[in-house]
Amino acid sequence: MTNNRFRYGAWRGGPDPLAPPYDVRAAVDQVGAEVLAGGSLRDALRDMLRRGPDGGRGLDELAARARRMRREALRRGNLDGAVTKARAQLDQALAAEREELAGRDGDDARFAEAMLDNLPRSTAKAVEELSGYNWASDEARQLYQQILDGLRNEVLGQRFEGLKDALQGADPRTGEAIREMLHDLNGLLDKQARGEDTEQAFRDFMAKHGEFFPENPESIDELIDALARRAAAAERLMRSLTPQQREELAGLMQQALGNADLAGEMAALSANLRTLRPDLNWDRRERMQGNGPDLGYGDAANALGELSELDDLLDQLGQEHPGATLDDIDVEAVQRQLGRAAADDVRRLQELERELRRQGWLARGDDGPTLSPKALRRLGNTALKRAFSELEAGRRGQHDVRSAGAAGEATGASRPWEFGDEQPLDVVRTVGNAVKRAPGSTVTLQVEDFEVVETENRASAAVALCVDLSVSMVLDGRWGPMKQTALALSHLVATKFPQDALQIIGFGRYAMPLTQNELAGVEPDYAKGTNLQHALRIAGRHLRKHPGAEPVVLVVTDGEPTSHLLDDGEAFFDWPPRRETIEATIAEVDEITRYGATINLFMLGDDPGLRRFIDAVARRCGGRVFTPEAEDLGRYVVSDYMRARRGRRG
Structure with a gap:
């Protein structure tokens, strides 16, 4: 035991097991207090979930954090960084090539210089025109190749999380494996779009290409959701650029992907995902703010993906759409954007809302949630206590009469008990009768000893x-x-x-x-x-x-x-x-x-x-x-x- 070592870290097994649960009765009282103060039930429920019960974090605090993160994402940088970076790399390559050519004699060197001097001003067109150029400088050739390789790796890495590390190597087999994976993936998505059973096909696909998907989706829907979010972010990036920037980036991407099969599979993938998830913000445009750094393709697309997800979260946290419930909130998206603690807060609020229904405090009405009879009794009891708080404590005549039968107000007299009587027993006279009947140390009650309190009928x-x-x-x-x-x-x-x-x-x-x-x-x-x-x-x-x-x-x-x-x-x-x-x-x-x-x-x-x-x-x-x-x-x-x-x- 002395050799055992223990490591401590943040809990990663789901909601914090030590976090106190919300008190359902306290939540009912919180809602009731607002209703008693004149608010409507719907507003009281919404306000309780927005503020958070018992001082806990509610939807408003989570939404405020999401808005702050959205503002920060908008100031992250400029979206056309991929084009700017390609232009800078191209200028470095051309400078190195001209330096090499300046030290050479002959017509070939002069012709090459003239060609470089007459390159189009467009970065994409210049890169395309240089595709067949015979570089004199090895440094220039490497810089030129970095333009294409870097952009290709960013495009593929943005779409597939598992490709970021694989693309760092120069193994030609990697490119073939990617093309094969894309071909199989599009075939799987085609089956899903046609409504075919894809359960076994999905398992086969993951067994073959699972290395490209470290998030390890458990179903085809999870796979489509992850891929569609990234594809939609890439599409929004293109639409958020100016027409000139969009043309430049599209041309560079075409050159970077190079292989016609790879470009075709990528285009087919985007079309399939858009068909399967048309509700995503594919066509939205964003205008980044501030003077931040130039973002590369992957960073820019990820920033727009984050903005879209934050927008969706703000809509879900707002709970403004008809029939909205806390179950509409994507807890996994909350965890991705706001952290595990925020996701745990949402789970506890969801559990509170479910418990309010499960324990019978809320009922579902035609126009939304309503207080159940159980909750109304608690609410009425609270109101009654307030009304009596200044009255004389313990006043008589306010006892519960649900079990009093036909009894009413006591007259002060009593009579012998008869079978079927529901009037309360007169204990003093009953015991007195037993003592009178058999004086002694032991008192034994018999039927004839019992007397009941005489009452008058109680009118309603x-x-x-x-x-x-x-x-x-x-x-x-x-x-x-x-x-x-x-x-x-x-x-x-x-x-x-x-x-x-x-x-x-x-x-x-x-x-x-x-x-x-x-x-x-x-x-x-x-x-x-x-x-x-x-x-x-x-x-x-x-x-x-x-x-x-x-x-x-x-x-x-x-x-x-x-x-x-x-x-x-x-x-x-x-x-x-x-x-x-x-x-x-x-x-x-x-x-x-x-x-x-x-x-x-x-x-x-x-x-x-x-x-x-x-x-x-x-x-x-x-x-x-x-x-x-x-x-x-x-x-x-x-x-x-x-x-x-x-x-x-x-």
Whole structure:
């Protein structure tokens, strides 16, 4: 054991096993807090993933890093470096050749000098014209050959990662192996394009030519993806040059590839890849910025490939397209561009999104993700706790009655237990009966000793909570407290008073009943109008559906009525309020009052017209008026509901 040596390094086996997982419940609470503050569910989910839960890195931070890297890539250098480098090498070769010719006598030397003096100004055409030239200088010949060999190696090395080292040697067999690989590769891609089964053909190809693909693709799709990205980058390089630069580089590449078979196979490869991956940015043009160094062909193409991949990542991280999910993000591309830590962050966010669905916190709706009933219960419980935070702790009558059967409020009396009774046991009287029956040190309970608490029947309540959804509620910061209030009351009724029937009614220009889920995601009504008349009409229908229940109507609004329904069902709007609107609203108030319900009104704001209307309605129906601050609205509404239940009809 003393001879053992241990080496330590960065973890390379996938996501960091020691990284803490995101807390799913904390993520739900984070989303819920934004919803309770007035935000929409979709925006809250998106913001949570953008900012990152629990202070972790989110999509915004990753996107910011991608944008910084894109700016750096744009300043990396000039794209026409391949042409510039070829021009410099050609000038060196011509200078060495002229120096050699100057030391020679004879017509042949003078003729050669004249030929060099009359070379075309175009680098590509000059290289082409010198293809058959008999160099007098060995140094010049080598420099000329470096132009062609260097560009050929860069072109092939840019397309095939495994060729960079192989092309450094001068073994002629390498060129033949490359041509054979390209021929087989194009045959494989032709089969794939025709829809044939290529599984075995791919395995055979990799067994034969795997040395050229050190990335070791596991499927033909992975192979095509890698090759297509590089081919598209090369195509974008050509399109990003000026017409003159493009013509120069194309001519040089034709000379560099030389062999007609090799050039033809390369052209066929580009065409096949473009057919198989048409969605890549083949035709995009980029303009590099700054005065950086001249980039060679491979560096320039790689820089454009990096820019394209960063653009795709920014689109994926933005999550702006319809139906976007985190599974759309290419984690491998994130790792290539932003590093393993960033890829691990994306994987954890993806896992969080999946866990939110798997554990039942999110459900898929027609318009995207929605909060599940489980999440709404948690959200409502949070809102209820806020509403009760300033009330007297431990108030009686708020216990869970889901298992109470027909029991109701205790009368203070008890009676002997009978089979089938669901009332709670009176423990004191039960034990007392046993002691009286058999005094002694040992107390044994028998059936006749048991007594239950006498209760009176508990009546239910029909509750209509009418909440203003007009845009003024948003502008004045009352939207969030309104949502909290409605969710808190909904949760209170569902968990503490399940025998009650609650309906939440939102009203803007029109009114509509809202479920808990609809309330969580409801957006403000930007159409002008506050149609309390329509809301009260719906409330009256709800009350009449529960004739044996105590009727409770609560109205939360920050504006006087400015809209009402006409005979044809269309909403009429005008401001200041028309007499017809006020009369139609008062008619609904009278209808509810005749039914025996009292309307309690919660007035937000201090508009004089609203105050006059609210006071008049309260006097007319015998209701009460509350003027809470927005942050106290939940406490006021919940307290009034509890008071209304205690003062209900017998």
